[in-house]
Amino acid sequence: MTVFPHLLAGLELSTLPQQLVNGILLGAIYALIALGYTMVYGVLKLINFAHGEVFMLGAYTALFTSWSFGFTEVGNKQDSSPGILILMLIVSMTVCGVVGVLIERFAYRPMRSQPRIASLITAIGISLLLQYGGQLFLPSSPPPSISDKVNPFKGNIEIPLKPADSALLAQAEQLKAKVTSTKAAYDEQLKSEKDSFNLSPVGKELRTASQDAERDYRNAIDKANKDALVITLPQGQVIMLVTTVILMVILTWLVMRTTAGRAMRAASLDFDAASLMGINVNTVIAFTFFIGSALAGAGAMMNASFLGGTKIDTFFGMLPGVKAFVAAVLGGIGNIPGAVLGGILMGLAETMVIWAGYGNYKDAIAFIVLIVVLLVKPGGLLGSNKVEKV
């Protein structure tokens, strides 16, 4: 640490817990997308490059659904309900699932007998096609965003880790009376003024007094809160995390407890043997694509509607897609718990980079992690290192 003091100059320990929590929230979304990559890779040994674009289409679907409920940019609909959110989630998941199955059926299935590079090129082609073709048909400039009003959960949940200095806080509270009184006096004066931009000397004096009192109060509060540690969680993001966990539980049940899941595991273990055992591998693959893409759709819907003001354009899925792919590789591609672990770690890595003051490099960190993982432990954290046999 002492060797590179300037590299770590931006570190501030007091913001670390908040950033860690942010990292986990971000990582949950990455984990959802990474599951799609990892499941498809597990069965087909194919990097589904178009997965990020499925994510993008999910965000657009959520946008259009919210528009159809009247939450347009110019619309004045105010009331939202959790029901609308659930409906948006279901529509996004369904549309993405269907898109994923269609991509598999018409682009990847014909490639199955070709060398793997051919499917990789097809996947890149589909991804570019959805990005640039989508630009022609979807609203993208200026990039729309889902209206804030869709989300009925606006408040924050605050978890105090260390309380503020109570003595200083009490002092600050004493200043508050002055703030109210000067403000009231200024407001009173304002009524007799002609316009607020051209105040009389008395008005100016009152305004200055009010502003000074306000500033003193803020400073005192800040001073009192300097040592306090509070983790702020927007309610929307908590719901996001809960939904993610629920979806993952459902996925685990689906993969480990159902016939379809058993078929999926069999196909990923040995494709040919599975088909010899009477498993319809085409159905299994379509099912895998449906589930994976639906999870991406869920992630997209939550990302676009709970993180207020997220701009949606046709490149919306590119970076999350790449980062989620890195997450899948980090956890061990083909390994479902690995994808979740990798997603969380990627989210943490990204927020840690921002925390260390290298926010400009937050998109590069994914690739750096990827290169390091592939060089040090190509199988990923939970994967196995397979040796290629002749």
Add this chain to the structure above:
Amino acid sequence: MKFWGVRLASILGAVAFCFLLEAVAQGQSSFVQRLFVLAGLYVTLAVSLNLINGITGQFSIGHAAFYQVGAYTAGFCASRFFAQMNLPPAAWLLLMMVTSAITAGLAGLLVGLPSLRLKGDYLAIVTLGFGEIIRIFAQNQEALGGAYGLTVAPKIQYVWAAWLLAILCIAVCRNLLRSAHGLPFLAVREDEIASSAMGVNVTQTKVVAFVLGSMFAGAAGAILAHFESFVSPPMFTMDVSFTIVTMVVLGGTGSITGSVLAAILLFYLPEKMRDFTNIPLAGVAAAFVAISAAVFAIRWVMQNFHGSTKDRAIRYLGILVGAVVIWFLSKALLGNVPSLKENIDGSKLRMVVFSVTLVVLMLLRPQGMLGHHEFSWDWVRSKFGKPTVKEATA
């Protein structure tokens, strides 16, 4: 003696061709000159990527990174040393091409080393990531101009330099393929394990391919920097890499001739499309429908029809006619959809055309236009009914 005669003649011919292009370009507008230079650069990039992708079989999709390293090297040196060196522009450009080739070659070494442990799609992702890292790095370095970019002081706009580099690149790759030095590259492409069992140094071969390929891309970058007299990170996004990959794949991985043709075609086509400013969106959507229908019909014929070539050709012709009919019908149908009533610019279709090319190509002809075939005078002679050299000597 004859060998050296032919060689000397082809070198002279190549140089003459470059200066002929220069002479042709001189009379034209600056826009046309730009097309000439960029076409030459894309030929270099495509052929050098083909050395990595097609000939050695290491699937790299981050070629823009080396292009960028070269361009930034030239830009950086020009802003610091050009005034002191007092060189004529042509000599400076050559010096910069060599310098950029060396730095890009070092970058290639850096990427080539991980490629020893990775293959296929993993390698592709790493090269892609490397490209992004380089771009983001340049974007955040004040010394390299940050997000704004670098202004490159002397503007050197020689058409011949770009094409001489392209021809040099073609010649190096072609001679490599024809000589014993090139055999390991092909062997590694076909089967790594088998070739290492036959005594091929797989590691060395892969690294040499990466370094050589990236050196040419770096030299191309130097020309670009001096031609545009400006370099900035957005000039080297993933799109550029994908464009080059599309050229290689379209031309046929492993075929130098194919790469050259595809580079010129894919460079020219989007530039031509800029001329069309009012393309109805419904027509584009209809084209998607028609192309998808035609592709799957052709695939069906390819798989299920085993008749004579003539009958097959008739079926393809039928599909073509059908596709045009479908296009007209769906255009009329889609024309009524209100959101498709806009008109768009042809320049917006650039990457769409590339992506459709990639997908359609993979579905119908995964080996590319030319596959592994190369242009040769023998082939031309055989078309005129003359015996090839092999047949004549046998």
